[in-house]
Amino acid sequence: MTSVLDRSAPSAASPTPPKRRRRVAVVAGPWTYAALIAVLAGSAFPVYWSLVVSSQTPAAVDRVPPVLVPGGHLFANIARVFDTTDFALALMNSLVVAGTITVSVVFFSTLAGFAFAKLRFRGRSALMLLVVATQAVPTELGVIPLYMMMSDFGWAGEIHAVIVPGLVTAFGVFFMRQYFERAVPDELLEAGRMDGCSSLRLYWHVVLPAARPAAAVLGLFTFMQAWNDFFWPLVVLVPENPTVQTALSTLxxxxxxxxTLVLTAATIGTVPVLLVFLLFGRQIVGGIMQGALKG
Amino acid sequence: MRTDWRERRHRWDIRYAPYAYIAPYFLLFAVFGLFPLLYTAWVSLHDRNLLDGDSATFVGLENYAQLLTADPYFWNAMGNTLSLWVLTTVPQIALALGIAQLLNRRIRTRTLFRMGVLLPNITSVAAVTIIFAQLFGRDFGLINWVLELFGAGRIDWQAGTASSHVAIATMVVWRWTGYHALIFLASMQAIPSSVYEAARLDGANSWQQFWRITVPMLRPQIIFSTVIATAGNMRLLAEPLLFNPGAAAATGGSDRQFQTAALYLYEQGFAKYDFGYASAIAWLLLVATVLITGLSYLAARRIRTD
Structure with missing residues (x-):
């Protein structure tokens, strides 16, 4: 980036300064659109297929040639899912798990992100580096002792065992810190300090309101991740007290x-995240792309 | 006196409050993340099976010796892990670069296309695997039907080592390519157009521009994507587990043809409750992951930047 700026420096000194242009992207031709539509179809097809299968009778699914369009048995299949398993409990558990984890991750991440971005304390950069480093630690491989701990606490089979290890994430702390560095000007906090605000009041009245856009993106990410989490719930929960994902595995x-039964359950389990995605997809895409720029 | 108290409170706030704000993260990570991982090493030195009660006998490195010298299932699982690592990581990065290049044109309804490529990433791994298991079904799967339509024979995807790896890799690639494509797209948009204009004046065609400008400029993101994809793909568990669900799911196929190391860990730990042995697998997998991640980092770093 700097070398580009250096190269443009002499021309800026010339009598006619070059026009500042946005980068001109190549205009997409029909082949680009064709390829993109193919990619889109490939991305959407398995989700569509899940809907097709979940609206058929079992006999129709085992037909050759296969039926490629949705049938009329979706509601009958949904009823069968709820009859066969306690899927209502699974949905409820997933909602409680993902909801609690989301609130907690957003709270602790904004708090720690604020401290790392805006407060001065000894060891700040070293500790921040530690947070980034912990992101790379494959904690999943500690699953055996974690399970032993949960058994000792008497939590095995209970949903707290799924919630508690998910209450904080390194990614969240890092993400919020990056946002606060850019989005909350120091002057604003200085002014608050002058008025005698404690750091906790600054956090509550200045930082948290400013954090809303980024906190929303972090919340969406966290919710979807917690909703979709599979391995740890599978290990620690029992079939009688499942989340949506472990119920799918049992089915x-x-x-x-x-x-038809399993994919109906999969379809129901996908609807909440799909809804979140359809409503806030633009922000989620933006969040990934912004995160990438600093990666 | 009152001001004195406020003064003290203010000093405490400046000096110690920041530590209180970051403490919850470090505390919870230490207890539920780092400690279990480190304690895995201690458990791995014991003969500890939940089915024999809660007793643990110290056996030193016996579990490791057993795994490395006398357990063909372990080496089979490691081989499958490496095979799947290659089959998932390479296409993922290559396809993501191609899709990002497409998305980097000036297109209408670009939000639709960007959301579209991310859609697979928001579906759950359990749902994805079950959907693909149906699509890859031997008798009534759509994929075999299409193959027959084109005159090719049906494939019993689960039965063979190569075919089952291809099927599992398809699921992983489908789920993750769009995510990496968006990361690449963001960086592509930061490349100044003057660089391309200069190359065009030198007579470089678009293929050359892609390899000589785009790829080198994306080096940091390609390294990042390769490393995180590797870390994830070395621990595949849900896909091989749910590809063939049922009583023997943890073995990854009738001949363990698609049992990954993570799945073998799961089998030893949570189907046979052999915690000591499973912990040793966890540490060996950790070492292998670190080695392979380092290797892929070095490979991605070889991209030339001028």
């Missing part, structure tokens, strides 16, 4: 798999 594990 799929029957002696013969009834795909």
């Amino acid at each position: 799929a594990s029957g002696y013969t798999t009834d795909y």
